[in-house]
Amino acid sequence: MDTNKKQQLKITATKARMGIIEGTYNAKSGHPGGSLSITDVLTYLYFEKMNIDPNEPDKKDRDRFVLSKGHAAPALYSVLALRGFFSTDEIKKLRKPNEMLQGHPSISIPGVDMSTGSLGQGISTACGMALAAKLDGAKYRVYAALGDGEIEEGQVWEAAMFAAHKKLDNLTIVVDFNNLQIDGTLDEVNSPCPIDEKFAAFGWDVTVIDDGNDFDQIEKAFDHTSTVTGKPSVIIAKTAKGKGVSFMENQVGWHGKAPDAAQYADAMNELNAKLAELEG
Amino acid sequence: MSEVKKVATRQGYADGLVELGKTNPNLVVLDADLAAATQTAQFKKEFPDRFFNCGIAEQNMIGVAAGLAAAGKTVFASSFAMFAAGRAFEQVRNTLGYTNLPVNIGATHAGISVGEDGATHQCNEDIAVMRTIPGMTIINPADAVEAKAATIAAAKIDGPVYLRFGRLAVPVIFDENYKFEVGKGVTLVEGTDVTIIATGLMVERALAAAELLKAEGISANVINMATIKPLDNELVLAAAKKTGAIVTAEEHSVIGGLGSAVAELLAEKCPTPLRRVGVEDVFGMSGPATELLDLFGLNAANICAKAKEAIAMK
Numbered sequence: 001m002d003t004n005k006k007q008q009l010k011i012t013a014t015k016a017r018m019g020i021i022e023g024t025y026n027a028k029s030g031h032p033g034g035s036l037s038i039t040d041v042l043t044y045l046y047f048e049k050m051n052i053d054p055n056e057p058d059k060k061d062r063d064r065f066v067l068s069k070g071h072a073a074p075a076l077y078s079v080l081a082l083r084g085f086f087s088t089d090e091i092k093k094l095r096k097p098n099e100m101l102q103g104h105p106s107i108s109i110p111g112v113d114m115s116t117g118s119l120g121q122g123i124s125t126a127c128g129m130a131l132a133a134k135l136d137g138a139k140y141r142v143y144a145a146l147g148d149g150e151i152e153e154g155q156v157w158e159a160a161m162f163a164a165h166k167k168l169d170n171l172t173i174v175v176d177f178n179n180l181q182i183d184g185t186l187d188e189v190n191s192p193c194p195i196d197e198k199f200a201a202f203g204w205d206v207t208v209i210d211d212g213n214d215f216d217q218i219e220k221a222f223d224h225t226s227t228v229t230g231k232p233s234v235i236i237a238k239t240a241k242g243k244g245v246s247f248m249e250n251q252v253g254w255h256g257k258a259p260d261a262a263q264y265a266d267a268m269n270e271l272n273a274k275l276a277e278l279e280g
Numbered sequence: 281m282s283e284v285k286k287v288a289t290r291q292g293y294a295d296g297l298v299e300l301g302k303t304n305p306n307l308v309v310l311d312a313d314l315a316a317a318t319q320t321a322q323f324k325k326e327f328p329d330r331f332f333n334c335g336i337a338e339q340n341m342i343g344v345a346a347g348l349a350a351a352g353k354t355v356f357a358s359s360f361a362m363f364a365a366g367r368a369f370e371q372v373r374n375t376l377g378y379t380n381l382p383v384n385i386g387a388t389h390a391g392i393s394v395g396e397d398g399a400t401h402q403c404n405e406d407i408a409v410m411r412t413i414p415g416m417t418i419i420n421p422a423d424a425v426e427a428k429a430a431t432i433a434a435a436k437i438d439g440p441v442y443l444r445f446g447r448l449a450v451p452v453i454f455d456e457n458y459k460f461e462v463g464k465g466v467t468l469v470e471g472t473d474v475t476i477i478a479t480g481l482m483v484e485r486a487l488a489a490a491e492l493l494k495a496e497g498i499s500a501n502v503i504n505m506a507t508i509k510p511l512d513n514e515l516v517l518a519a520a521k522k523t524g525a526i527v528t529a530e531e532h533s534v535i536g537g538l539g540s541a542v543a544e545l546l547a548e549k550c551p552t553p554l555r556r557v558g559v560e561d562v563f564g565m566s567g568p569a570t571e572l573l574d575l576f577g578l579n580a581a582n583i584c585a586k587a588k589e590a591i592a593m594k
Contacts, residue, residue, distance in 0.1 A: 060352070107350070107379045114350060115379045118370060124340045125375055128347020131332065135308065135353070142347075155371075158340035166332070 001216050005048070007278060009215050012082055013043040014275045017244045018268060019078030019091045025264040027095035030103065033254035035075035037178040037239040038145055040213045042079045045143055049222055054084035057110045063140050064113045064129045068122025069147035069176060070104040071256070076112070077101050085111035120153025122146070123173060127163050130171040130232075141226070144173045149181030151192045157202070163232040164203030171232040172225040176212065178241035180252050195236050205233040212237025213244075245270060286449035289480075290388040292427025293445050294319035297356060297386075299428070300435050301327045307435070308348055310357040312338045317447075318358040318388040338363045342371035342383075349381040354435055357383060361390035361444060365406035376440040377413040384434045384441045390420075391531035392559060392576055393448040393481065395569035402564035408536020410442045411509050417462065418509040420444040420530075420538075422483035423453045426506055429460035437462065446531070448569045450481045465512040467519075471501035474587045475519040475526050479505045479538045482529035482557070482578060489529075489583035500587060511541050513549075520552040525590035527555045529583050531573070534558035553593035555586035 016039050024030035046052065050063040067076050074094060081088040086100070086109070093099040100109055104117025113129070116122040126144035133140050150156065163171055175195055183189050192198065196206045205228040209217040218237070225233035241255070242248030245267045259267055300307050301323055313336045315321040324331035334341035338359050345357040357364070364387040365372065376383045387406060394402045410418050417437055421427035427445055434441040453468075465477070469490050478486035483504045490500040501523050503515060520526055526546065528539040539556030546552045559576055573579055 064351075066347075107381075114346070115374065118374045121339075121343050121371055121375055124343020124371075125347035125350065127340070128344035128349070129351045130347070131344065132308075132348045132351030132353050135330070136351075155337075155339040155343070158335075158337035159343065162334060162337065162340055162344065165335075 001219050006215050009043055009047060011275065011278045012047055013040050014244070014271055014278060015082055016043055016075060016078040018271045019081065019088065020074040021245065021259060021264060021267045021271065023074045023077065023091045023094035024258040026092045028258050029095060030074055030258055031071040031256050032074065032259065033180065033241040033248060034069060034147060034176065034178065035072040036243045036245060036248065037241045038069070038072050038176045039075045039243065040215060041145060041174050041218055041237060042075050044215060044218045044222070046079045046083045048219070050143070051140065054111065057085055061138060061140050064126070064142045066114045066122040066126040066144040067105050067116050068126070068144045069119065069150050070117030070122065073103065073105050076105060080111040119147070119150040120155035123156055123159040126171060126173065127159050127168060130163070130168040131166060133170050134168070141170045141172065146173055146175050148175055148177045148179065148186060148192065148195065149189070151175060151195065152190055160199065160202040160204065167230050168232045169229050172222070172235065174235045174237055176239055177236050178239045180241045180250070180255065182255050184252055199234045203231055205231050206236065207233065208236045210238055212239040244274070285452045287424035287452055288447060288449045289421050289424055289427035289445040290319045290447065292421065292424030293386050293388065293431050293443065294322040296428040296431025297323040298326050300432055301330065304354055304435065306352070307354045308332065310334055310341050310345055310355065312336055312341050312359040312363065314359055318386060320358045320386070338368040339371050342368045343375050345383045346375035346379060346381050349383045355383045356386050358386040358388065360401060361387040361403035361406045362401055365410055365442065366403060369409055372440070373413050377416055380415050380439045382438055382440070384443060386443050386445065388445040389447045390444045391446060391480070392564045392572050392578065393446055393531060393569040395447070395572060396566050398566035399563040404533040404559045404564065405536065406444065407508055407532050407538065411536060411541065415439050416509060417441045417507065418444065419462065419507050420480040421506050422480060422504050423450060425452060425454040425456065425458050426460055429458060430506060433460055433462050444480065446481055448481065451484045453484055460506070463507045463510050463512060465503045465505040465515040467501065467503050469500065469502035471499040472523055473499045473525065474591050475501040475503060475523045476529060476583060476587065477503045477505050477516065477519070477526060477538065477542055478529040479508060480531050482531055485578070485580050486529050486583055488580035489587065492580055492584050493587060498587065498591070505538060508538050508541060511545065513545055516542055516545055517550050520546055520550045524594050525553045527557060527583060527586045527590055529557040531578055532558055534560055553590045555590045557583050557586050
């Protein structure tokens with residue numbers, strides 16, 4: 001990837017991470033861990049890959065994105081706000097009564113293509129959108145992000161079967177493989193591994209990336225999936241839960257807990273320092 | 281006695297889909313390996329490019345329907361009531377209800393009249409669970425004519441719709457001039473002593489009950505309540521005031537269905553003696569549909585008995 005472009009994406013992702021911390025801190029709840037792990041993928045999609053227009057969020061030929069792991073809403077909202085779909089002021093009102101930003105994504109929010117949060121359901125809706133594009137002869141692509149714990153839901157595999165059988169090659173999903181779910185590591189709970197072999201067996205094109213927080217690897221993987229024909233594609237992205245906030249990284253306890261005031265200050269200091277470093 | 285024409289409401293559903301398919305190129309129909317039973321196979325035959333079999337995976341089917349609708353398609357998703365409303369309840373709630381997407385669920389084989397397949401397939405709870413979803417429209421047609429009309433009307437509703445159809449061939453009550461209006465009950469017989477509010481295949485039985493009551497000097501008012509949500513409150517309250525006694529009749533549990541909807545309304549707005557005819561909080565069993573309907577009290581005789589009880593409470 002072009003160095004300048006990469007630098008800009010890193011800056012945006014760092015700002016998005018600050019939004020995640022800001023939002024969950026003010027809400028006194030939310031899911032920072034899985035939001036931080038998927039931030040780079042979302043930043044890449046919304047700032048580099050997808051054909052979207054913040055001024056016309058519902059335009060017919062736009063690419064679609066479904067956050068099947070809906071608990072990572074703070075990451076999606078931060079990226080959408082930075083991209084201009086709504087004001088960044090909204091982030092501080094996350095999870096408050098009568099405000100726009102719900103705890104999990106709602107289709108009523110500008111830029112959000114599907115309400116999600118109940119795991120395993122978003123991927124099916126993405127399949128429906130991809131099928132609609134095929135029926136209409138439309139060129140748009142559909143993307144979805146799933147958690148690695150999420151794929152323990154049986155519906156994911158119903159959708160996996162469907163997408164392959166219907167040859168939805170305009171569908172790319174990302175599995176955020178951070179190896180942690182609420183009750184522990186995948187292995188401690190009910191491991192869906194090997195994830196790559198399962199999707200391959202279901203007839204998908206499979207790409208595994210070692211670092212799903214690295215823009216070079218992310219871009220390479222998405223560039224590849226755009227060329228796949230006759231089958232849907234999955235990018236299994238190994239990420240770090242809590243990425244970018246050192247005391248949250250790879251810690252199971254940060255799945256669904258907001259930072260307190262001291263932790264908020266520490267996290268923001270770290271991200272501000274990172275931002276200053278990137279902006280040189 | 282002249283031969284009564286009998287057609288299953290699921291056939292009316294198929295007729296409605298085929299008619300819609302001719303005028304709406306945007307229409308897509310989904311099924312979950314039951315196309316021969318739900319009758320969506322008839323749409324598939326006419327419009328194979330716009331029919332998708334999702335296989336035995338109802339949860340995914342509802343999600344696919346949501347995605348299609350979000351991308352601008354008019355969608356009907358079909359399965360048996362047990363699986364559409366039961367197995368996929370949460371998908372219906374979250375991806376169709378919460379989103380308010382215009383997806384029509386064509387749920388066939390509802391109620392005890394599924395017959396020999398027995399309790400696992402006899403869904404007597406679907407109206408109850410669907411009623412709890414904000415914004416859900418629920419329509420339970422009385423015959424094949426109304427089923428076809430309701431299917432066509434549902435395609436125009438801006439939000440999710442639950443269409444409830446039966447397996448059993450039931451008498452055709454309405455003629456081709458019948459006009460269906462969503463959310464409006466229709467008074468089929470005017471009467472003054474008691475009102476029977478019926479839905480689905482119980483409408484024809486309510487009409488038979490009214491004849492039996494008439495022979496005993498009791499004047500029954502009969503309402504066909506095809507749309508259970510939103511309920512035609514105005515008509516129910518007017519009937520309560522007019523006759524002072526109400527009986528509901530449905531091929532569904534007495535918990536949560538039409539009877540509950542009417543009871544909730546009357547209790548708050550116009551307390552009126554009420555009796556509910558329905559499945560009495562028990563599971564079904566295998567047997568011929570018509571025998572089961574009698575065994576579970578879903579017949580004219582039981583409606584008459586309940587009507588007399590309601591009248592006695594006045």
